[in-house]
Amino acid sequence: MYKLLKKKNSVRRGEFHTPHGTIQTPVFMNVGTLAAIKGAVSSMDLKEIGCQVELSNTYHLHLRPGDEVVRKMGGLHKFMNWDRPILTDSGGFQVFSLAKLRQIKEEGVYFNSHIDGRRIFMGPEESMRIQSNLGSTIAMAFDECIPNPSTREYVLKSVDRTTRWLERCKIEMDRLNSLEGTVNNKQMLFGINQGGTYDDIRIEHAKTISKMNLDGYAIGGLAVGETHEEMYRIISSVVPYLPQDKPIYLMGVGLPSNILEAVERGVDFFDCVLPARNGRHGHVFTSTGKINIMNAKYELDDNPIDKGCGCPTCQHYSRAYIRHLFKAKEMLAMRLCVLHNLYFYNKLMEEIRNAIDGDYFEDYKEEKLHAWSGNV
Amino acid sequence: MYKLLKKKNSVRRGEFHTPHGTIQTPVFMNVGTLAAIKGAVSSMDLKEIGCQVELSNTYHLHLRPGDEVVRKMGGLHKFMNWDRPILTDSGGFQVFSLAKLRQIKEEGVYFNSHIDGRRIFMGPEESMRIQSNLGSTIAMAFDECIPNPSTREYVLKSVDRTTRWLERCKIEMDRLNSLEGTVNNKQMLFGINQGGTYDDIRIEHAKTISKMNLDGYAIGGLAVGETHEEMYRIISSVVPYLPQDKPIYLMGVGLPSNILEAVERGVDFFDCVLPARNGRHGHVFTSTGKINIMNAKYELDDNPIDKGCGCPTCQHYSRAYIRHLFKAKEMLAMRLCVLHNLYFYNKLMEEIRNAIDGDYFEDYKEEKLHAWSGNV
Numbered sequence: 001m002y003k004l005l006k007k008k009n010s011v012r013r014g015e016f017h018t019p020h021g022t023i024q025t026p027v028f029m030n031v032g033t034l035a036a037i038k039g040a041v042s043s044m045d046l047k048e049i050g051c052q053v054e055l056s057n058t059y060h061l062h063l064r065p066g067d068e069v070v071r072k073m074g075g076l077h078k079f080m081n082w083d084r085p086i087l088t089d090s091g092g093f094q095v096f097s098l099a100k101l102r103q104i105k106e107e108g109v110y111f112n113s114h115i116d117g118r119r120i121f122m123g124p125e126e127s128m129r130i131q132s133n134l135g136s137t138i139a140m141a142f143d144e145c146i147p148n149p150s151t152r153e154y155v156l157k158s159v160d161r162t163t164r165w166l167e168r169c170k171i172e173m174d175r176l177n178s179l180e181g182t183v184n185n186k187q188m189l190f191g192i193n194q195g196g197t198y199d200d201i202r203i204e205h206a207k208t209i210s211k212m213n214l215d216g217y218a219i220g221g222l223a224v225g226e227t228h229e230e231m232y233r234i235i236s237s238v239v240p241y242l243p244q245d246k247p248i249y250l251m252g253v254g255l256p257s258n259i260l261e262a263v264e265r266g267v268d269f270f271d272c273v274l275p276a277r278n279g280r281h282g283h284v285f286t287s288t289g290k291i292n293i294m295n296a297k298y299e300l301d302d303n304p305i306d307k308g309c310g311c312p313t314c315q316h317y318s319r320a321y322i323r324h325l326f327k328a329k330e331m332l333a334m335r336l337c338v339l340h341n342l343y344f345y346n347k348l349m350e351e352i353r354n355a356i357d358g359d360y361f362e363d364y365k366e367e368k369l370h371a372w373s374g375n376v
Numbered sequence: 377m378y379k380l381l382k383k384k385n386s387v388r389r390g391e392f393h394t395p396h397g398t399i400q401t402p403v404f405m406n407v408g409t410l411a412a413i414k415g416a417v418s419s420m421d422l423k424e425i426g427c428q429v430e431l432s433n434t435y436h437l438h439l440r441p442g443d444e445v446v447r448k449m450g451g452l453h454k455f456m457n458w459d460r461p462i463l464t465d466s467g468g469f470q471v472f473s474l475a476k477l478r479q480i481k482e483e484g485v486y487f488n489s490h491i492d493g494r495r496i497f498m499g500p501e502e503s504m505r506i507q508s509n510l511g512s513t514i515a516m517a518f519d520e521c522i523p524n525p526s527t528r529e530y531v532l533k534s535v536d537r538t539t540r541w542l543e544r545c546k547i548e549m550d551r552l553n554s555l556e557g558t559v560n561n562k563q564m565l566f567g568i569n570q571g572g573t574y575d576d577i578r579i580e581h582a583k584t585i586s587k588m589n590l591d592g593y594a595i596g597g598l599a600v601g602e603t604h605e606e607m608y609r610i611i612s613s614v615v616p617y618l619p620q621d622k623p624i625y626l627m628g629v630g631l632p633s634n635i636l637e638a639v640e641r642g643v644d645f646f647d648c649v650l651p652a653r654n655g656r657h658g659h660v661f662t663s664t665g666k667i668n669i670m671n672a673k674y675e676l677d678d679n680p681i682d683k684g685c686g687c688p689t690c691q692h693y694s695r696a697y698i699r700h701l702f703k704a705k706e707m708l709a710m711r712l713c714v715l716h717n718l719y720f721y722n723k724l725m726e727e728i729r730n731a732i733d734g735d736y737f738e739d740y741k742e743e744k745l746h747a748w749s750g751n752v
Contacts, residue, residue: 034700034701034704034706035697035700035701036701036704036706036708036709037708038706038707039416039707040415040416040706040707040708040710040711041708042692042693042708042711042712043692044688044692060704064700064703064704065675065696065699065700065703065704069675069676069696069700072676073676073678073694073696073697074678079694079696079697079700080697081692081693081697299441299445300445300448300449302449302450312420316418316419316420316457317418317457318449318455320441320445320449320455321411321449321455321456321457323441324410324411324440324441324445324455325410325411325412327440327441328410328412328436328440328441330410330412330414330416331414331415331416331707331710331711332412332413332416332417332418334416334707335416335418335707335711336418
């Protein structure tokens with residue numbers, strides 16, 4: 001249940017109540033694809049770096065260890081020892097980005113596993129059943145993530161199918177939640193807005209799915225090649241047509257600057273692999289922009305990655321030490337940088353919430369964008 | 377300064393006072409070759425899992441990041457943020473096991489770096505200077521680690537040279553400690569006993585180096601291919617000829633069972649890469665022997681690696697989860713198993729000390745060897 005705490009222009013400050021605790025929004029979800037954050041970061045670490053919601057990937061967990069295994073282990077929360085909210089995606093995005101020899105039909109998608117090549121079918125019902133086995137707090141509807149660019153004709157056809165799939169998702173999720181023995185009988189379902197870069201198709205679709213009384217609404221199919229300006233324009237177009245009493249989730253976005261722009265346009269939920277992936281490559285966020293810790297100029301730099309940062313890495317280790325760890329190919333290098341970057345994102349969201357609470361979001365946004373000098 | 381707290385037969389319980397704090401012995405030193413434990417384990421983690429002494433490798437740090445860099449950063453303690461004792465090896469073992477195109481001369485060893493192939497010279501003075509730059513608590517003398525098997529003739533020649541090198545190490549370490557600007561002016565020096573598998577050569581060498589008033593004495597050149605029985609025989613032969621008012625360190629050993637046998641024979645210090653290396657491959661120690669966590673039978677096993685274990689891994693995660701992480705190639709798998717194994721070793725040493733204090737070491741040893749069923 002979403003509770004709007006404050007609204008100014010389109011900027012929203014809210015709370016989302018779930019059976020696994022309350023989420024303060026706007027929020028950034030930390031991506032743990034396979035029930036662990038890449039970079040040797042555990043669920044214990046996530047608590048330490050201020051993560052509110054963990055996000056896992058349905059497609060990956062379906063293949064390894066298998067959602068049946070997770071169900072038998074009591075669900076994802078118990079399996080990975082995380083008692084706060086978990087969102088699982090539908091698997092749709094991965095089916096469309098990772099899997100091979102894909103065939104899209106009305107019933108769903110046939111594809112080959114990217115692990116062992118075996119033929120798999122996934123449709124709305126399968127996605128719901130897998131997510132139900134995982135027992136996440138929030139399940140995402142199974143949709144087609146439309147490639148960019150796509151013709152208007154294809155997008156129209158695809159969005160219609162995604163709507164029919166959403167109806168099937170809702171029916172199946174209701175059925176699964178009513179069964180005895182379901183891991184989480186209060187699993188919530190978010191619908192996903194699609195429509196490529198066609199604002200009118202996006203708006204029509206938003207209107208249609210808004211009538212379906214889902215627990216939240218996502219904007220999908222962005223950050224797939226369009227410009228930032230297109231992305232911002234689409235968000236601005238779509239948000240007014242989504243229910244204002246439900247959280248709005250911008251999927252797979254993004255850079256800190258993208259998040260500020262999207263919060264300004266009314267978005268509540270975010271997720272992205274970028275902070276963890278960047279961290280594993282030694283690209284770390286600071287209050288003055290992103291730096292590459294492997295740069296030779298940090299060889300003797302005794303400072304933490306970011307002065308004033310409260311993360312476990314900056315509390316204990318210097319740029320020189322972390323640079324050395326990368327050069328020496330020590331795994332600890334990745335761990336320290338991923339911890340720092342995720343903390344940076346979680347802290348950014350906390351500051352955004354404080355700024356909205358304190359009525360200075362616009363100033364905060366301008367100040368941050370200026371400080372980062374376009375480098376995040 | 378070594379203080380003997382208790383002795384029964386050959387078993388010793390002691391304290392070793394250093395400028396970086398007191399070490400309770402017998403002790404197992406945790407190996408962080410490049411100023412980090414392989415498996416994404418940090419100096420903060422080492423405190424949590426009960427590590428008393430961290431061990432780093434001189435040869436590796438000389439190549440990366442370079443000991444001059446570490447010196448400029450204030451020494452190894454500051455560089456890796458570890459305020460307890462650090463022991464550095466001499467580089468000798470790595471020169472003899474890793475480096476290529478080795479030429480041993482009276483002045484030292486010429487070899488090619490295993491990283492970039494550049495020609496490097498290391499002799500006793502160089503090893504002392506590097507270790508002085510690192511500023512470790514305890515430096516090890518530069519010696520030749522003799523291959524096994526070697527002829528009696530070669531071993532005699534090598535041991536004589538190692539003695540001459542030890543004299544040069546002592547002179548150079550005294551000089552370095554007297555200089556202004558030295559990272560750690562109270563750096564201690566341990567000598568190393570060699571002699572291959574020839575007890576009489578080992579004993580002669582032990583007598584010779586015992587006269588040199590070093591801060592501690594190591595038994596080197598073991599665990600290089602000889603049988604466990606040979607190793608135990610040599611320890612038993614040599615220990616009585618080493619000073620009883622100094623700590624005795626068995627280098628590179630070993631399995632938990634080896635440690636129990638060596639403690640029984642009077643050894644105080646141990647180190648080995650084995651717990652971390654095993655952990656990275658999913659081989660974890662338990663109270664009933666070593667298990668391979670990747671075994672299919674753990675797929676749905678809800679138990680921790682070892683029931684009753686107090687390590688951070690066993691407190692929070694199941695065998696099934698850790699097995700999944702390995703199968704999914706998540707780095708976190710290695711981290712969790714390395715943390716567990718190091719905790720297991722540190723805890724074993726604590727129990728050994730308690731057993732000596734409580735006068736039940738022999739029973740403890742038999743009980744452990746029985747419980748492990750020869751499987752550690």
